[in-house]
Amino acid sequence: MDETVENTLTAVAGRLRAARTQRDLTLADVAAQTGISTSTLSRLESGQRRPTLELLLPLSRTYNVPLDDLVGAPAAGDPRVHIRPLRRGDRTILPLSHGASGLHAFNHVLPGATAHPGAAAAPRLRVHPGHEWFYVLRGKLRLLLGDQEYILGPGEAAEFDTRTPHWFGSATPDGVEFLGIFGPSGQRMHITPLED
Numbered sequence: 001m002d003e004t005v006e007n008t009l010t011a012v013a014g015r016l017r018a019a020r021t022q023r024d025l026t027l028a029d030v031a032a033q034t035g036i037s038t039s040t041l042s043r044l045e046s047g048q049r050r051p052t053l054e055l056l057l058p059l060s061r062t063y064n065v066p067l068d069d070l071v072g073a074p075a076a077g078d079p080r081v082h083i084r085p086l087r088r089g090d091r092t093i094l095p096l097s098h099g100a101s102g103l104h105a106f107n108h109v110l111p112g113a114t115a116h117p118g119a120a121a122a123p124r125l126r127v128h129p130g131h132e133w134f135y136v137l138r139g140k141l142r143l144l145l146g147d148q149e150y151i152l153g154p155g156e157a158a159e160f161d162t163r164t165p166h167w168f169g170s171a172t173p174d175g176v177e178f179l180g181i182f183g184p185s186g187q188r189m190h191i192t193p194l195e196d
Contacts (some may be wrong), residue, residue: 009050009051010047011072012044012051012056012070012071012072013044013045013046013047013051015069015070015071015072016041016044016045016051016059016070017045019059019063019065019070020045020063023063025062027041027042027045030059030062033058033062034058034059034062035058036055036058036059040055051071056070056071064098083095083096090110090111091108091109091110091111092108092109092110093106093107093108093109094106094107094108094109096179102183103181103182103183104181104182104183104184105179105180105181105182106179106180106181106182107137107177107178107179107180108176108177108178108179108180109175109176109177110139110141110168110169110170110175110176110177111170111175112139112170112172112173112174112175113142113169113170113171113172113173123144123167123169124167125144125146125165125166125167126162126165126166126167127162127163127164127165127166128162128163129162129163129184129185130161130162130163130182130183130184130185131159131160131161131162131182131183132159132160132162132166132180132181132182132183133157133158133159133180133181133182134152134157134158134159134168134178134179134180135155135156135157135178135179135180136152136153136154136155136156136157136176136177136178137154137177137178137179138154138176138177139154139170139171139172139174139175139176139177140152140153140170140171140172140176141158141168141169141170141171141176141178142168142169142170142171143158143166143167143168144165144166144167144168145160145164145165145166146164146165146166151171152178162182
């Protein structure tokens with residue numbers, strides 16, 4: 001076998017062990033989530049068992065790590081990110097982060113506000129667990145928080161607990177684009193000032 005391939009397969013063992021320990025999981029925890037026996041997992045992590053796609057796919061999902069990262073695949077040379085937009089009615093949401101836990105980042109593109117406010121349905125305020133952070137890129141964002149209304153322009157940000165009744169939309173006919181960071185378990189953004 002090619003020495004490069006052999007070295008790559010050997011390095012997988014350390015990556016698997018690191019991925020598991022970083023998540024504070026035992027071999028038994030991973031076995032319960034993947035259906036792979038603890039002895040097979042142990043042999044994979046010690047390099048005594050050759051990793052196969054059938055074993056790496058469930059581990060990739062459990063550890064929330066791309067398969068390429070587990071095997072140390074070389075960079076493809078194409079730096080483009082291919083994002084699949086989500087449509088929510090007339091809104092376009094571009095997910096910028098992956099994973100089932102932690103903070104989630106999105107790019108929101110909302111259509112313009114109608115020229116006749118009475119023609120549109122009244123905003124429906126929502127409540128759910130979490131914490132939200134918005135940063136406006138272009139246009140103006142209308143944000144309703146409880147009985148307060150805010151208009152945010154480019155470069156302005158807002159942060160709020162999503163258990164507060166809220167709604168957001170474009171404040172202008174041209175639409176609005178903004179970045180949103182959502183912490184489903186109430187995680188908050190921490191901004192450290194840069195020193196000169």
